[in-house]
Amino acid sequence: MDPLSALRDFTIRNELDKIVRVGDEFRFGGDYAFPCGVATAYRSKQGNLYSLETLVYFVKNHHLKHTDYMHNCRAQNLVAVTFIDRKPLLDYLQGKVSSSDAIQIVAPQNPKFTSASSAAAADEYRPEDPGLVLIIANDGEFDVNEDGGVKISENYMAMLRAVERPLKDRETILECRNRDFYSVLTAATKRDEERQRSESQQRKDGLVAKNRLMRGDERGFGDELGYDATPRPKMLLKGSKIGEGVPIILVPSAFQTLITIYNVKEFLEDGVFIPTDVKVKQMKGPKPDCVTVQKKFSRDRVVTAYEVRDKPSALKAEDWDRVVAVFVLGKEWQFKEWPFKDHVEIFNKILGFYMRFEDDSVESAKNVKQWNVKIISISKNKRHQDRAAALEVWDRLEEFMRSRSHG
Numbered sequence: 001m002d003p004l005s006a007l008r009d010f011t012i013r014n015e016l017d018k019i020v021r022v023g024d025e026f027r028f029g030g031d032y033a034f035p036c037g038v039a040t041a042y043r044s045k046q047g048n049l050y051s052l053e054t055l056v057y058f059v060k061n062h063h064l065k066h067t068d069y070m071h072n073c074r075a076q077n078l079v080a081v082t083f084i085d086r087k088p089l090l091d092y093l094q095g096k097v098s099s100s101d102a103i104q105i106v107a108p109q110n111p112k113f114t115s116a117s118s119a120a121a122a123d124e125y126r127p128e129d130p131g132l133v134l135i136i137a138n139d140g141e142f143d144v145n146e147d148g149g150v151k152i153s154e155n156y157m158a159m160l161r162a163v164e165r166p167l168k169d170r171e172t173i174l175e176c177r178n179r180d181f182y183s184v185l186t187a188a189t190k191r192d193e194e195r196q197r198s199e200s201q202q203r204k205d206g207l208v209a210k211n212r213l214m215r216g217d218e219r220g221f222g223d224e225l226g227y228d229a230t231p232r233p234k235m236l237l238k239g240s241k242i243g244e245g246v247p248i249i250l251v252p253s254a255f256q257t258l259i260t261i262y263n264v265k266e267f268l269e270d271g272v273f274i275p276t277d278v279k280v281k282q283m284k285g286p287k288p289d290c291v292t293v294q295k296k297f298s299r300d301r302v303v304t305a306y307e308v309r310d311k312p313s314a315l316k317a318e319d320w321d322r323v324v325a326v327f328v329l330g331k332e333w334q335f336k337e338w339p340f341k342d343h344v345e346i347f348n349k350i351l352g353f354y355m356r357f358e359d360d361s362v363e364s365a366k367n368v369k370q371w372n373v374k375i376i377s378i379s380k381n382k383r384h385q386d387r388a389a390a391l392e393v394w395d396r397l398e399e400f401m402r403s404r405s406h407g
Contacts, residue, residue, distance in 0.1 A: 002162065003052045004040040004103070006032050011059055012095040019056060026056060042092075043104040044085050054079045059093050062086070101170060246292070246307045247401075248319065250326040252334060253310040258355040258378070259327045261291055261310040268293045268394070271387030273378055289314075295394050304401075312338060324404075325351040325397055330368050347372035351400040353393060 001009075006028050010019055018029040027033045039049040058081045061069055066083050073080035081089060085102070092100045251259055255276055259267060262279040266272050291308040306324075309315070315323070320339055328334060332343070340346045352373035356365055357380050365375060374396055378389045 001032060002041060003034045003038055004042055004055070006034070007040075007052070007055055007059065008093050008095070011093045016060055026052060041103050042089060042100070043102050044082055045102075046082065049104060050081065050089075051079065054081060055089075055093070058086075058089070062090055104166070245322055246305055247324045248315075248322045249293075249306050249308045250312055250323060251308055251310050252327060252329040254329055257327065257329050258357070259353075261288060261308055264308050264327075265291050265293050267386065267390055269296045271390040272383060273386045273389075295398075323350055324401065325353065327353050327355060328368060328371070328373055330354060330365065332367070343371050351397060353396070 007019070010016055010028055015029065020027055021036065022033075024037075025033050025035050034052055036051070036053040038052050040052055040055055042050050042055065044050060057073070057076075057078055058069075061072065064072070066086065070080050088097075088100055088102060091097045092103075249264075251257075251261055251264055253260070258273070258276075260276045262276050262283065263274045266274050266279075289309070289311070292305055293308055294305045307322075317339070326346075335343060335346060338346065340349070346352070352371060354365060354368045354373050354375045356375060356377055358377040359380065368375060374392075376389050376392060379385050
């Protein structure tokens with residue numbers, strides 16, 4: 001019997017007191033004796049086989065706290081059982097489980113037998129004779145069953161299994177030694193970046209195609225591309241032709257207004273108001289000169305894209321023909337150097353919006369009430385109401401675009 005099996009047997013029978021140390025060996029009652037430092041078949045999670053000395057000390061002191069146990073092992077210069085091995089090892093030694101994946105089958109030990117019967121059993125087994133076939137006979141005859149098979153002793157089968165050498169187990173396969181998966185991670189990351197670039201380019205191309213179809217005079221190919229092919233007249237503003245390209249929405253560059261170039265995309269596309277100072281902290285990189293928005297929560301087959309800008313001074317003469325809406329600050333100086341006589345002409349040609357919190361004072365919108373501007377109110381805290389406000393902006397904008405296209 002190997003040391004681990006002998007220790008388990010004595011533990012289950014509650015005969016640990018019969019295991020005594022005499023010199024450099026442990027004696028298991030009057031049956032077996034093993035060297036103290038002999039390696040057992042139990043392999044730790046760290047990969048080493050526990051010695052018999054380690055396991056005997058552990059099973060006799062498993063009631064100690066792990067910190068006290070470790071301290072005692074260091075004091076006695078013993079290798080300690082690791083914390084993660086404590087429970088599975090103790091369950092196996094106490095017979096709570098019949099086997100364990102941590103058991104590494106080793107070559108059978110040759111213990112010193114102290115009884116005559118054990119010595120006789122040792123004489124029967126001679127592993128040095130490779131030609132010896134071990135078969136147990138009953139009363140001088142082989143025990144042959146009805147199928148013609150020969151019954152072999154379980155003890156000898158255990159000896160045969162003991163000399164087996166497992167090449168791999170479940171844990172060694174999962175460890176994947178000498179394998180480097182960094183190249184797999186790099187390839188997956190590169191593939192994901194390429195996919196994102198491709199999708200971004202497709203969205204950009206789609207926006208250009210949709211706006212060309214909305215503005216062009218082409219006929220007969222809209223349905224093939226999945227867009228509305230109904231002929232649409234070009235928009236006219238007071239006799240002037242609207243500029244070719246994407247319509248422009250202007251927003252204030254001042255931070256004291258609710259809608260700026262930082263948060264306009266979330267408000268118009270997602271229907272969620274995020275304060276400008278919060279968006280500025282979240283943004284990485286410089287402030288954008290232009291933001292593209294479109295009505296995402298719409299069932300229309302054709303969705304027009306709009307450019308949002310906050311620098312009117314950077315617009316060229318032909319760019320002003322594309323300006324269709326403006327979010328006003330409520331101050332006259334916002335329209336300084338605009339190519340219009342006054343705010344009357346501005347809001348006759350351009351749709352105006354004024355964003356305010358619903359509980360703001362009336363004085364804050366005193367100037368705006370004198371202009372042809374739509375006032376949009378939102379709550380300071382009830383973000384679920386932002387979507388309705390964004391839809392109101394889109395409805396006004398789409399109505400304005402339709403009226404101007406037939407003007």
